Amino acid sequence: MKFDYNKIFHNTETFIKDKLKRNGVMAGAMLILLAVGMLFTPKLVSITTSTNASKRELPIYCVETQKPQVALSFDAAWGNEDTQKILDILAKHEVKVTFFMTGGWIEEYPEDVKNIAQAGHDLGNHSENHKQMSQLSKQECIEEIQKPHEKVKELTGIDMFLFRPPNGNRV
Incomplete structure (x- = not known):
C-alpha cells in the first residue's frame, strides 16, 4: 500500500x-x-554496558532525565527514496535522530551519508551486510562492524560509536 x-x-x-x-x-x-x-x-537504540558486579552486558533501553525526551532512529539498509523528505521534516521541526547505516547503503548513497552528517544527526553502524551476527565467527563480526565504520570515517571524518545489530541479533 x-x-x-x-x-x-x-x-x-x-x-x-x-x-x-x-x-x-x-x-x-x-x-x-x-x-x-x-x-x-522508529526503533529503540539498544546500547550495551557491562556491570562490575556481574560482568554481564545489559542493553540500555532508557536513561534517567529531567526533560521529556524521546530517541528516534532510522535504519538505512536499502533504498533512499524518502531520505531527503525525512531530513527536510526533521530540519523543519528541529529534531535530531540517529541513522543506523549498513556498508552497502553507505556505498550506494554516499551523498546521503554526507547530508545526514552535515545536518547534525548521529551516524550509527548497522553492519556491513546485515548478517545474523550470532551466526558469524569473531573475525567475521569484527569485519562486519569495522567496514562500515571505515567507510563513514572516510566520507565524513566521523567515528561512529553506536552499533545496532541486524534484526536485534546479539554479537
Whole structure:
C-alpha cells in the first residue's frame, strides 16, 4: 500500500498547529515528536554496558532525565527514496535522530551519508551486510562492524560509536 505522505504531513502539521494554539508549546513539541515517530516507525537504540558486579552486558533501553525526551532512529539498509523528505521534516521541526547505516547503503548513497552528517544527526553502524551476527565467527563480526565504520570515517571524518545489530541479533 502506497501512502500519500504529503497528505499525512499536511494533516499532521494542521493538527499540531491547532494543538499548539490550544495547549501551548510543550504539548505541541511532544506531538511533533510523536507524529514524526509514528510516520517513520522508529526503533529503540539498544546500547550495551557491562556491570562490575556481574560482568554481564545489559542493553540500555532508557536513561534517567529531567526533560521529556524521546530517541528516534532510522535504519538505512536499502533504498533512499524518502531520505531527503525525512531530513527536510526533521530540519523543519528541529529534531535530531540517529541513522543506523549498513556498508552497502553507505556505498550506494554516499551523498546521503554526507547530508545526514552535515545536518547534525548521529551516524550509527548497522553492519556491513546485515548478517545474523550470532551466526558469524569473531573475525567475521569484527569485519562486519569495522567496514562500515571505515567507510563513514572516510566520507565524513566521523567515528561512529553506536552499533545496532541486524534484526536485534546479539554479537
